[in-house]
Amino acid sequence: MSPTPVRKLALLIATACLSVNVVQAASLAPDIAQKQAQASYREYLDLLSIPNDSIVPEDIRRNVTWLEEAFRKRGFATQSLDNDGKPMLFAEYPGKQAGRKTVLFYMHLDGQPVIPAQWAQKSPWTPVLKQKAANGNWEEIDSAKLFAGAVDPEWRVFGRSSSDDKGPIMMMLAAIDALKAAGGAPAVNVKVILDSEEEKGSPSIAKVMQAHRDLLACDAIVIHDGPMHATNRPTLVFGNRGAAKAKLVVFGPKSPLHSGHYGNYAPNPAQRLATLLASMKDDTGRVTIPGYYSKVRLGDAERKIMAAVPDDEVALKRRLGIAQTDKVGANYQEAMQYPSLNVRGMGAAAIGDKVANIVPDKAEAELDLRTTPDSDAAYLGKLVEQHIVKQGYHLVQGTPTDEDRARYDKLASFTYQSEGGNAAGSPIDSPVAKWAYQAITGTFGTNPEPVRIRMMGGTVPTAEIVEVLKVPFVIVPLVNADNNQHAANENLRLGNYTNGIRTLHGLLTQPF
Amino acid sequence: MSPTPVRKLALLIATACLSVNVVQAASLAPDIAQKQAQASYREYLDLLSIPNDSIVPEDIRRNVTWLEEAFRKRGFATQSLDNDGKPMLFAEYPGKQAGRKTVLFYMHLDGQPVIPAQWAQKSPWTPVLKQKAANGNWEEIDSAKLFAGAVDPEWRVFGRSSSDDKGPIMMMLAAIDALKAAGGAPAVNVKVILDSEEEKGSPSIAKVMQAHRDLLACDAIVIHDGPMHATNRPTLVFGNRGAAKAKLVVFGPKSPLHSGHYGNYAPNPAQRLATLLASMKDDTGRVTIPGYYSKVRLGDAERKIMAAVPDDEVALKRRLGIAQTDKVGANYQEAMQYPSLNVRGMGAAAIGDKVANIVPDKAEAELDLRTTPDSDAAYLGKLVEQHIVKQGYHLVQGTPTDEDRARYDKLASFTYQSEGGNAAGSPIDSPVAKWAYQAITGTFGTNPEPVRIRMMGGTVPTAEIVEVLKVPFVIVPLVNADNNQHAANENLRLGNYTNGIRTLHGLLTQPF
Structure with missing residues (x-):
């Protein structure tokens, strides 16, 4: 619109x-x-x-x-x-x-x-x-x-x-x-x-x-x-806002490898997942994928309505335990007008007691995308998927075959579910x-x-x-x-x- | 030397x-x-x-x-x-x-x-x-x-x-x-x-x-x-090579938050950890922290020795299931001459069955650093720590206090153990x-x-x-x-x- x-x-x-x-x-x-x-x-x-x-x-x-x-x-x-x-x-x-x-x-x-x-x-x-x-x-x-x-x-x-x-x-x-x-x-x-x-x-x-x-x-x-x-x-x-879910898996070596013998040699999928996620947002928390926010049009009237909401953001930040917020909107209400891209879970190999000296075989991020009427799940999901491909990834269904592994340097899967409600x-x-x-x-x-x-x-x-x-x-x-x-x-x-x-x-x- | x-x-x-x-x-x-x-x-x-x-x-x-x-x-x-x-x-x-x-x-x-x-x-x-x-x-x-x-x-x-x-x-x-x-x-x-x-x-x-x-x-x-x-x-x-271990924790909100109400607003610690890890290496797997590799000096004699090792890297890559290697060294032996910085484990909230629609309260990376005679654990650990601070992080021991949370936008802890052998x-x-x-x-x-x-x-x-x-x-x-x-x-x-x-x-x- x-x-x-x-x-x-x-x-x-x-x-x-x-x-x-x-x-x-x-x-x-x-x-x-x-x-x-x-x-x-x-x-x-x-x-x-x-x-x-x-x-x-x-x-x-x-x-x-x-x-x-x-x-x-x-x-x-x-x-x-x-x-x-x-x-x-x-x-x-x-x-x-x-x-x-x-x-x-x-x-x-x-x-x-x-x-x-x-x-x-x-x-x-x-x-x-x-x-x-x-x-x-x-x-x-x-x-x-x-x-x-x-x-x-x-x-x-x-x-x-x-x-x-x-x-x-x-x-x-x-x-x-x-x-x-x-x-x-x-x-x-x-x-x-x-x-x-x-x-x-x-x-x-x-x-x-x-x-x-x-x-x-x-x-x-x-x-x-x-x-x-x-x-x-x-x-x-x-x-x-609506909700959609995605799972992003970056594949590394076929099996976890000894990090002494292969650290510096076999590309690390956790490092690559980090780089991939980092490529999606800037340091202020704004999504940098072109088009992600562009469908949201806020005029003066909408901004006036939002500014009038009596949110106590000082108290809110204190309650959440954060010194600053992401810079997606000028205030809380404005931030909610935009689609989000949120890492709701992330994992590679083990942390804590079970940690081992390995190059993990894969790294996973669970994402949720909050959608808006103008930026629906299909639109946003496609943007994220295209962005991943643009970073040089070959996307597979399930796990890569030996042939995929021999052929493509960067391998990932991106599973997208738009079933979280519109x-x-x-x-x-x-x-x-x-x-x-x-x-x-x-x-x-x-x-x-x-x-x-x-x-x-x-x-x-x-x-x-x-x-x-x-x-x-x-x-x-x-x-x-x-x-x-x-x-x-x-x-x-x-x-x-x-x-x-x-x-x-x-x-x-x-x-x- | x-x-x-x-x-x-x-x-x-x-x-x-x-x-x-x-x-x-x-x-x-x-x-x-x-x-x-x-x-x-x-x-x-x-x-x-x-x-x-x-x-x-x-x-x-x-x-x-x-x-x-x-x-x-x-x-x-x-x-x-x-x-x-x-x-x-x-x-x-x-x-x-x-x-x-x-x-x-x-x-x-x-x-x-x-x-x-x-x-x-x-x-x-x-x-x-x-x-x-x-x-x-x-x-x-x-x-x-x-x-x-x-x-x-x-x-x-x-x-x-x-x-x-x-x-x-x-x-x-x-x-x-x-x-x-x-x-x-x-x-x-x-x-x-x-x-x-x-x-x-x-x-x-x-x-x-x-x-x-x-x-x-x-x-x-x-x-x-x-x-x-x-x-x-x-x-x-x-x-x-020797080995050292580090644990990097990036703190988000005080408790996990509803990602609908706070996605786009409360900074996501998994996203921030990703950005921080990504800032440490380039896309070819090389550490970009100044000084990380600079103590390693390889001359023609050393390179000749390394090139003479009859590694079958084509077979090795096939066995590991990777199409390309990190570009730290020109070959496997040369890569091993340099210190490594490896994400051996990573985690934030849950992945898989237990995943929830939240902004996690923290994200953790377990690192191992392989050291060399010229680049020891103390030297490399200090470089990584300084790099984290340079990215705007305030480092805490344990978990941040409410005062830390009110004062510093970016909070992390970096625990370094050089006990893995020299x-x-x-x-x-x-x-x-x-x-x-x-x-x-x-x-x-x-x-x-x-x-x-x-x-x-x-x-x-x-x-x-x-x-x-x-x-x-x-x-x-x-x-x-x-x-x-x-x-x-x-x-x-x-x-x-x-x-x-x-x-x-x-x-x-x-x-x-």
């Missing part, structure tokens, strides 16, 4: 528009949201009590049955979507109007596998309420406190999927309750899809959506998954982005502004979710960043639960 | 002299040597039956007792040299003459540890006789064949230390027997020292020699250890070198010429052996190159045994 003057202008206009709230959502008052939250905690704890690792289809079905009932009793029409025994759930709110925009809300009902012994509670499937003690530790308190009296927003519910991603599902149900209690109705046509294999990388979502294209037809997709910005300010995310990006000035911005600022105001993240560095299956319907999307994360997602002691901050209900109420009531 | 015109002239004269046999040794006829060999096989097999891993001092003492008796009955005066329970043996032939040169013959009685299960015979300590079958395998034959009838020079005795280094000890005893049977006497004063810890790197030889300086006083040292040139032609070796070199025109050349050509003629190797690539404890007495030395290997030294199925070719007796007879009878 070239930054044509027209597109630049559109971006500038969009950015200007984002500062003006044209139409406001009905803002749900904090005390009412709080009351609605309290009324929903019983269901929330019940839902968290049902194991949901999608490796156990029976558990997935129990979740679907429970959720189908929860959506139905709020008036939704539901449909279990077959998926090899691990069904997904579709739900549609009644009162669809032909002249209104239809928004598909995506969440997922499955959770990461658990290692119960690592959890500081009886079971990851038995949610508990905790408060932070004076010593900084989380201590359990009676969960009856959730249902009577004042609830401290800093308390947290601990349990698998409390944040990722059953929390947002319950917030949606509670937001609907709030809307109904006030006698209101959504301002958009509401469809919901609950994925059952998100934690496995959503291998089936595209297939299921393809099979139900008409049912899922919509004007925009809103994804409620992942954490809010570390400041816990309302957050909008417009894309995420990148996804939606314009920061798309109708759904503007609509979500209005809903959020209508609820929380503009001081401070919501955090807008153009591209997350990590990979989530956004592309798989949106690619069938090909409509704009926005990710609206609702849970606290320090929720221990995917790990032991996953939790949700109650203040985020209440604000999540308010956010969803805002989205439901915001005219599109 | 600078190649002054005087030295150059000396070398040219020496090279010229080596082609003219001034005084000839008494050549032992092949049939007499063969008869003498046959007469000694019983003792040889007996000696091989005594285990000799120096980790078991009692076994070492049994070997010393046996050998002391063997030398004594041939007229030697012997003395067991105390060495913490693992004595060495000194033996001196009678008839010392004040006007004659004294030669100290070094061999060793200990052997490498064994893994009996890897041996294709009952026990590594039960020597057996084998012949090569039509299918190329070695098959056992009745060892009685050693004592009656014609012995095939291609037959081999298999057993631990058959070649390394009890074979040469028995050849020496048999050469003395031959000399005595003919009513002759040595032309030099003969001293013998048998090391008991050579396979552990001779940690004690210098101390023992220091304690017995007067006893061991000599004009030259001849070392019988290691294999002959692969062609099995008579071989003279004038030095060997290099040793003796002039190719030294009196002992000329004397040995004359003895060998007097026995085997000059067509083909003996193989003269200026510097072996591997490290043997020559320096430790010669550094106390500070006299010229020459290494005269006697055993076949394909003897499986240090490994299972070690063996000695009977033709080498007979020729070894002839070689030793030549040395003993060659006027110095």
Whole structure:
């Protein structure tokens, strides 16, 4: 995509528009949201009590049955979507109007596998309420406190999927309750899809959506998954990088050789791998392979959006233990706009106790490439492969034959897998982005502004979710960043639960 | 050592002299040597039956007792040299003459540890006789064949230390027997020292020699250890490289980081290690650190000697499975004259099944440096360390502190151990070198010429052996190159045994 003057202008206009709230959502008052939250905690704890690792289809079905009932009793029409025994759930709110925009809300009902012994509670499937003690530790308190009296927003519910991603599902149900209690109705046509294999990388979502294209037809997709910005300010995310994997093996002599008799004589594959990797990046961490970054075009509007993200990079560097960062972008957000080329593992012969005086027979590097919507896995992989060949390497499949060895000085294999998930990006000035911005600022105001993240560095299956319907999307994360997602002691901050209900109420009531 | 015109002239004269046999040794006829060999096989097999891993001092003492008796009955005066329970043996032939040169013959009685299960015979300590079958395998034959009838020079005795280094000890005893049977006497004063810890790197030889300086006083040292040139032609070796070890660790973030969120941002230590290693060598395998090779001075005489070594590099490259070699020297021998810098192991995070999408927290390289007499471990280690610092690294001991991490962009540790054994070199025109050349050509003629190797690539404890007495030395290997030294199925070719007796007879009878 070239930054044509027209597109630049559109971006500038969009950015200007984002500062003006044209139409406001009905803002749900904090005390009412709080009351609605309290009324929903019983269901929330019940839902968290049902194991949901999608490796156990029976558990997935129990979740679907429970959720189908929860959506139905709020008036939704539901449909279990077959998926090899691990069904997904579709739900549609009644009162669809032909002249209104239809928004598909995506969440997922499955959770990461658990290692119960690592959890500081009886079971990851038995949610508990905790408060932070004076010593900084989380201590359990009676969960009856959730249902009577004042609830401290800093308390947290601990349990698998409390944040990722059953929390947002319950917030949606509670937001609907709030809307109904006030006698209101959504301002958009509401469809919901609950994925059952998100934690496995959503291998089936595209297939299921393809099979139900008409049912899922919509004007925009809103994804409620992942954490809010570390400041816990309302957050909008417009894309995420994809991932690809590569393995690079440089071959040396046929067998490991005595380094006394052959050091200086038989070329060392670890040295050659080092030289090859070094040829791919400069000393500031920038990839030097021509074309690697060239598809990413960032204009002033994008840079302004990125610069506005309140990242505390001084604190971040201190936490990571680094004095300086790579110089790919001017700041953290900008760095995430570009594809990465990362050595995630490297090995040749042995290090430590088993080290031997040899010239190794091969050296290996495991790489991961983070992709962007404009620079996909196929494009980047080809660039790296061509670069390796340009350095004089003859590439083989598997291991070289004796004939290869006799013929080619430099031998390597390069195995490339683009299966790590595609990148996804939606314009920061798309109708759904503007609509979500209005809903959020209508609820929380503009001081401070919501955090807008153009591209997350990590990979989530956004592309798989949106690619069938090909409509704009926005990710609206609702849970606290320090929720221990995917790990032991996953939790949700109650203040985020209440604000999540308010956010969803805002989205439901915001005219599109 | 600078190649002054005087030295150059000396070398040219020496090279010229080596082609003219001034005084000839008494050549032992092949049939007499063969008869003498046959007469000694019983003792040889007996000696091989005594285990000799120096980790078991009692076994070492049994070997010393046996050998002391063997030398004594041939007229030697012997003395067991105390060495913490693992004595060495000194033996001196009678008839010392004040006007004659004294030669100290070094061999060793200990052997490498064994893994009996890897041996294709009952026990590594039960020597057996084998012949090569039509299918190329070695098959056992009745060892009685050693004592009656014609012995095939291609037959081999298999057993631990058959070649390394009890074979040469028995050849020496048999050469003395031959000399005595003919009513002759040595032309030099003969001293013998048998090391008991050579396979552990001779940690004690210098101390023992220091304690017995007067006893061991000599004009030259001849070392019988290691294999002959692969062609099995008579071989003279004038030095060997030493070894030093280093560990280089490049530090990244404090903990491994998610490569999606931090790839492109937190500097990758594997990438940095690669860049650092790449900065040390060029694409042809030559070290680019200034001064690394500059102390090695090779003149035309040395190059002529090296070029004369009948290495079959085409076959060697085929065997190693490489199309081209590093460009350190013009040929294999020349490459071995230079120090090496070899990556013997490398690692960062995991490769293979356990690979994860992370920016690793550190990357490590295990290096070995082969040293030369002019470029010792301290000199080379300092150059590498200075080079690392010059690339912008702050070096720490152990792991960096938080303060180090906040202050320095590039952090590494460099641990250097110069304990791998020193290099040793003796002039190719030294009196002992000329004397040995004359003895060998007097026995085997000059067509083909003996193989003269200026510097072996591997490290043997020559320096430790010669550094106390500070006299010229020459290494005269006697055993076949394909003897499986240090490994299972070690063996000695009977033709080498007979020729070894002839070689030793030549040395003993060659006027110095």
